[in-house]
Amino acid sequence: MNVLILGSGGREHALAWKVAQSPLCQKLFIAPGNPGTATLGTNLPIAVSDFPAIRTACTEHQIRLVLVGPEDPLVNGLTDFLEAADELPGLLVIGPSQQGAQLEGSKAFAKSFMIRHGIPTAAYREFTSENFDAGLHYLSDHPLPIVLKADGLAAGKGVVIATDHAQAIRTFTEMIREAKFGAAGSKVVIEQFLQGIEMSVFVLTNGEEYLLLPAAKDYKRIGEGDTGLNTGGMGAVSPVPFATPGLMRTIEEEIVRPTIRGLKQENIRYRGFVFIGLMVDGNRPYVIEYNCRMGDPETEVVMPRLRSDLLELLIATGKGELNRKNLETDPRAAATVVAVSGGYPESYHKGFPITGTEEVDPDCLLFHMGTGSQNGQLVTQGGRVLSLTAFGDTIAGAVARAQSEQAKIHYEGKYLRRDIGHEFPEL
Ligand code: AMP
Ligand code: GLY
DSSP states (O other): OEEEEEEOSHHHHHHHHHHHTOTTOOOEEEEEOOTTGGGTSEEOOOOTTOHHHHHHHHHHTTEEEEEEOSHHHHHTTHHHHHHTOTTSTTOEEESOOHHHHHHHHOHHHHHHHHHHTTOOBOOEEEEOGGGHHHHHHHHHHSOSSEEEEESSOOTTOOEEEESSHHHHHHHHHHHHTSOTTGGGGSSEEEEEOOOSEEEEEEEEESSSOEEEOOOBEEOOEEETTTEEEEOSOSEEEESOTTOOHHHHHHHIIIIIHHHHHHHHHTTOOOOEEEEEEEEEETTEEEEEEEESSOOTTTHHHHTTTBOSOHHHHHHHHHHTOGGGOOOOBOOSEEEEEEEEOTTTTSOOOOOOBOBOGGGSOTTSEEEESSEEEETTEEEEOSSEEEEEEEEESSHHHHHHHHHHHHTTOBOTTOBOOSOTTTTOTTO
């Protein structure tokens, strides 16, 4: 069948790399894609926000399955839009309905969903301009640190962890009164700070059955030792050594199953990925957030560790036949190290020539995140530029390999973290 993948980052490159290996894939299209995806299929110059153009491309290229990479189109209802198109009967869209995407699109929705279904998460309250004064009062009595979250999508920047009350009150005021996060911050979730160590689990579901993909851990801060500003993610490792079979059972029983059951009970159509960000305190897992898509750069370690045919699993998901499928994973560890533009996540320059990519060892994987092509020359075109994935018998081994291969690539201002996987030196 012909497949269309939507998006243009490392996640979409990794998904395209995996889908392209399937004997079930005839023609692969990526919109808008990047120079990496162009080596695997045909890039279409269509923005992920241009729903009518996506619908037209599905007709024109006889697409049978659309895999939606990023959250924005899902939160804006792309799945419902394509499924309602008379000219696209039987089209399989992998990505939840607009209502399902609210798990990511609204922190308040996600929190109340978790409470309704008894899913462990931090205690919280929500506030708007209507109960602003009650919010100020609540904050001044709240133990520190305090977590403030803009309700809507804020490109990963809507979470502030305040370490004193003055900062909490300033942030709260900026979010609600000064619209610092635009409409996303007109409602604010204030929640208890959770202690522990973070990890992510990835679920592929048709809204009834599900498969658990390999778990991963990402590194969000720009600086080594997990310091400095938050980024989209500077690297990732999989598996997660502390995710023992016992902990995974608890996660499945207390979080994954109630989530899928809850979606079904509430008649929320969900055919796609659920990416669950967890805080694990001892052996107790709590949900920090839901995402309605795969993670980036987590996909760059999860897909390489998947031995099963991804397209076959996606077709089963789209058709509601996931119960017949099992998952095979590669026992080796995988690590990805992300190279970014100097200055990221604040301002940075683009357009620097990239050299050395052809020297990367063929048993490693180079995924394009923010690259472009200028007169045939590969150049930097985003904050996060290239994600290099390597395998190893241990996480430390995979990270060392990914780093030494990353070192072969050059561009002006290149920066990367050298401590991805630092908690697991022996594993
Ligand atoms: P989110 O955008 O919800 O993933 O939040 C961004 C980051 O903030 C998370 O990856 C955590 O590191 C941190 N965070 C969010 N909520 C909490 C919480 N309740 N307690 C502690 N840390 C949190
Ligand atoms: N790496 C975190 C995310 O994709 O949201």
